[in-house]
Amino acid sequence: xxxxxxxxxxxxxxxxxxxxxxxxxxxxxxxxxxxxxxxxxxxxxxxxxxxxxxxxxxxxxxxxxxxxxxxxxxxxxxxxxxxxxxxxxxxxxxxxxxxxxxxxxxxxxxxxxxxxxxxxxxxxxxxxxxxxxxxxxxxxxxxxxxxxxxxxxxxxxxxxxxxxxxxxxxxxxxxxxxxxxxxxxxxxxxxxxxxxxxx
Amino acid sequence: xxxxxxxxxxxxxxxxxxxxxxxxxxxxxxxxxxxxxxxxxxxxxxxxxxxxxxxxxxxxxxxxxxxxxxxxxxxxxx
Numbered sequence: 001x002x003x004x005x006x007x008x009x010x011x012x013x014x015x016x017x018x019x020x021x022x023x024x025x026x027x028x029x030x031x032x033x034x035x036x037x038x039x040x041x042x043x044x045x046x047x048x049x050x051x052x053x054x055x056x057x058x059x060x061x062x063x064x065x066x067x068x069x070x071x072x073x074x075x076x077x078x079x080x081x082x083x084x085x086x087x088x089x090x091x092x093x094x095x096x097x098x099x100x101x102x103x104x105x106x107x108x109x110x111x112x113x114x115x116x117x118x119x120x121x122x123x124x125x126x127x128x129x130x131x132x133x134x135x136x137x138x139x140x141x142x143x144x145x146x147x148x149x150x151x152x153x154x155x156x157x158x159x160x161x162x163x164x165x166x167x168x169x170x171x172x173x174x175x176x177x178x179x180x181x182x183x184x185x186x187x188x189x190x191x192x193x194x195x196x197x198x199x
Numbered sequence: 200x201x202x203x204x205x206x207x208x209x210x211x212x213x214x215x216x217x218x219x220x221x222x223x224x225x226x227x228x229x230x231x232x233x234x235x236x237x238x239x240x241x242x243x244x245x246x247x248x249x250x251x252x253x254x255x256x257x258x259x260x261x262x263x264x265x266x267x268x269x270x271x272x273x274x275x276x277x
Contacts, residue, residue: 020274020276022270023268028259041261042219052272053271056272116240132252133254148251151252152257154253173215175210175213176210176213179216179249180209180245183248187244
């Protein structure tokens with residue numbers, strides 16, 4: 001991606017071709033971040049549009065200290081959180097963990113099921129995809145943000161830390177908790193599936 | 200005591216699963232795993248979990264969503 005000052009200057013000048021290149025390069029990443037954070041395709045589309053409208057409107061404020069992609073992710077992340085907060089204002093606190101750290105670090109019986117050798121086609125069918133999405137949606141907002149940036153969008157620890165305004169250590173710690181919680185959910189599902197197959 | 204060791208190990212897995220742990224930490228973890236079936240399963244399925252999301256966690260941008268985005272931004276698609 002052209003991240004050089006000349007390209008950013010073209011964006012600042014409102015160069016349509018440069019804007020199109022920027023959109024082409026980053027729109028799928030922004031959409032995936034928004035989709036996994038909000039869990040709704042319509043909300044993800046709104047966030048996607050808001051992100052680029054806001055970015056192009058405020059490109060003068062982009063100082064080039066971070067990568068352009070980091071800046072876009074930050075805008076998208078904030079926009080997605082605003083939507084979540086609006087939607088959930090009367091429900092559970094967004095920062096309330098779904099599971100405490102202790103329970104995540106203490107695998108239950110289902111969590112001990114060994115599905116590491118399952119054939120890929122079993123793991124990748126439509127039902128499994130749904131279970132994977134539901135597992136991400138069940139994470140607390142703080143864990144979900146880190147997980148999606150690191151393991152779905154596959155940003156480096158340093159870049160995820162920049163997007164979220166966290167230390168790299170905090171990103172690593174939250175990522176581990178998120179991964180262990182997801183492993184627990186997928187293990188419970190695989191254990192149920194294995195029990196069904198035996199019947 | 201064994202349980203405490205397991206909890207300590209699980210807390211150290213962040214760098215290990217990403218292949219970024221120091222040699223000393225890798226050795227410590229692998230020594231524990233060789234004698235603890237429960238933790239071995241947890242680590243193997245944790246790796247599988249990460250791989251699943253890495254390979255299948257993303258979705259393509261739907262064509263109609265992309266077309267509407269270009270329209271809203273008043274840009275030419277391609």
